[in-house]
Amino acid sequence: MSALLNARGLFKAYGKIPVLRQVDIAIAPEEGHVVIGPNGAGKTTLFKVLTGEVIADAGQIVFRGDDITRLPAHARVHRGFGRTFQVARVFGKLTVRDNLQLACEARQRRANPLAGLSAAQARTIAAQLDALLLETALERQADAIAGALAYGDRKRLELAMVLALDPAILFLDEPTAGMSAAERQATVQLLQRVRRERRLALLLTEHDMDVVFGLADRISVLHHGELIASGTPQQIRDNPRVREVYLGDEAAHA
Numbered sequence: 704m705s706a707l708l709n710a711r712g713l714f715k716a717y718g719k720i721p722v723l724r725q726v727d728i729a730i731a732p733e734e735g736h737v738v739i740g741p742n743g744a745g746k747t748t749l750f751k752v753l754t755g756e757v758i759a760d761a762g763q764i765v766f767r768g769d770d771i772t773r774l775p776a777h778a779r780v781h782r783g784f785g786r787t788f789q790v791a792r793v794f795g796k797l798t799v800r801d802n803l804q805l806a807c808e809a810r811q812r813r814a815n816p817l818a819g820l821s822a823a824q825a826r827t828i829a830a831q832l833d834a835l836l837l838e839t840a841l842e843r844q845a846d847a848i849a850g851a852l853a854y855g856d857r858k859r860l861e862l863a864m865v866l867a868l869d870p871a872i873l874f875l876d877e878p879t880a881g882m883s884a885a886e887r888q889a890t891v892q893l894l895q896r897v898r899r900e901r902r903l904a905l906l907l908t909e910h911d912m913d914v915v916f917g918l919a920d921r922i923s924v925l926h927h928g929e930l931i932a933s934g935t936p937q938q939i940r941d942n943p944r945v946r947e948v949y950l951g952d953e954a955a956h957a
């Protein structure tokens with residue numbers, strides 16, 4: 704199957720210090736792909752380069768057959784990118800419902816951002832909003848102020864807002880950071896269900912090995928900005944170099 708997203712030879716330096724060195728990564732449609740590596744390996748930088756927050760110094764990124772290497776982040780969102788952050792980005796003073804209303808309106812206004820909404824579009828938004836509340840189990844919190852939500856609920860709201868834009872690929876930067884074991888497990892289940900039902904590709908960074916092995920069809924390993932391995936979870940578990948620099952004995956028992 705041809706790749707949904709195919710990046711080749713990505714290079715990025717901050718000043719004179721290279722942070723990504725000739726990184727290749729390919730994501731198939733509907734694939735769950737996890738990038739792992741020690742702190743400072745370049746995972747977040749790789750995310751930023753792929754999503755367009757930072758433009759690579761060299762290399763090429765192709766999405767659905769189009770070269771998007773130099774497109775800014777918002778243009779990549781228009782083409783089907785969705786992204787969540789380590790610290791959830793929601794409008795803290797608005798209710799859950801109003802946050803989702805804004806996200807659903809943004810999708811409806813994509814073709815013409817300045818046009819008013821028709822009655823038919825308003826009905827579509829209301830239906831989408833209810834479906835998103837259900838999908839992310841936020842119905843009971845619909846009228847709560849987003850800034851007062853519990854941590855896991857806030858992360859689910861951020862996910863719902865990204866899903867409102869109907870992405871083809873979701874980028875999740877440490878989606879379970881700061882969560883309890885129970886919240887992590889619930890997040891993995893939610894992401895698996897959303898991915899299956901929406902036929903989404905996922906690309907995530909993660910430190911928790913239960914989450915990594917719970918969501919990955921393939922894993923890529925970064926070390927000092929270099930991709931040292933990419934393969935199935937079993938191939939990564941069995942890779943001596945990966946065990947040496949990152950997994951240690953942990954994965955053997957995962």
Ligand SMILES: Nc1ncnc2c1ncn2[C@@H]1O[C@H](COP(=O)(O)OP(=O)(O)OP(=O)(O)O)[C@@H](O)[C@H]1O
Nearest residue numbers: 717718722740741742743744745746747748749908
């Ligand atoms: N804007 C920046 N300017 C200069 N150096 C940076 C910048 N962003 C990141 N770095 C450096 O680049 C290297 C890679 O950082 P990055 O955040 O991509 O790593 P990471 O693998 O995501 O780490 P972590 O697991 O701790 O989040 C680090 O040495 C970091 O200090």
